[in-house]
Amino acid sequence: MELTIGNVRLESGVVLAPMAGVTDLPFRLLCREQGCGLTYTEMVSAKALLYNNRNTGPLLEAAPGEGPLAVQLFGSDPDIMSEMALRLEEGPYSIIDVNMGCPVPKIVKNGEGSALMRNPELASRILKAMVRKLHKPVTVKFRKGFTEETANAVEFAKMAEDCGVAAVAVHGRTREQFYSGKADWDVIRRVKEAVSIPVIGNGDIFGPEDAKQMQEETGCDGLMVARGARGNPWIFRRIRHYLATGKLLPGPAPDEIKAMILRHGRLQAEYKGEMAGIREMRKHVAWYTSGYPHSAALRNEINQVSSMEELNRLISERMQRDGEGL
Secondary structure (H helix, E strand, C coil): CCEEECCEEECCCEEECCCCCCCCHHHHHHHHHCCCCCEECCCEEHHHHHCCCCCHHHHHCCCCCCCCEEEEEECCCHHHHHHHHHHHHCCCCCEEEEEECCCCHHHHHCCCHHHHHHCHHHHHHHHHHHHHHCCCCEEEEEEEECCCCCCCHHHHHHHHHHHCCCEEEEEEEECCCCCCCCCCHHHHHHHHHHCCCCEEEECCCCCHHHHHHHHHHHCCCEEEECHHHCCCCCHHHHHHHHHHHCCCCCCCCHHHHHHHHHHHHHHHHHHHCHHHHHHHHHHHHHHHCCCCCCHHHHHHHHCCCCCHHHHHHHHHHHHHHHCCCC
16 A cells, blocks of 8 residues: 655555654654554644744654654644744655644644634635645645534545645544544545545554555545554554455564563663653553553553663563563
């Protein structure tokens, strides 16, 4: 399943969704190793970039040779969005993506993220300003709509295509739903039928069978994995294999999970410093071990860990003590 966005050719159309607090550099590298075709930075505020906010630097960090990588911007001012995108265009990013789907209240309150689905005219001005100034492909990610009653993803996608964007990613939930309930894949199908640019489907892909079903039901050009990738970078390898062969690869064995946790921890420590990096690992370890025997006890213990040595010891002892489980 190859995918081309503008002048960027992806080896695989199975991509990692931008997720705040998750898709940092270490996690992106692990997903890339497992066959992810495109990764995104966590979303970056255009205003914070404008004012040189020191918190944006780590969000924009990329590894040498990492790619293709998209940078995701959010904001509501066409001039600021286009100027900051122009600044980022010189960076190591293949694609500039615009967030018009974030449901978080503080983002929506500022008229950003999914709030722009209620203001297609402003959304259009933002996208046109960016496309006009940039040479790299501009893409946009949005939702089914703000509410069920005002669901306007099809019209929004047509507007984006008219603005010159190179691809759209559609999450089959409304802002009202946040991440609850079931994603509506039919709206992804209707968007796909309405536009000629690539459409990436997003929502409820938690395994290879989900990915194949979404592709068959919607005809989408790409598949975007979000929460299904947390603690599970193997999902990309398994989806690609299933789409290519129709055969399911087994999930990771306990030893593979242990090795991945420790590799992830080393990458976090390397890029963020040991204390900050290992603290960051706490939620990842909870995701990696979710559903395993004794995982609740492990989650309690992981919150006390603050060094790579302690992480190594805890994971090694757990794996050894509990044999097949954690």
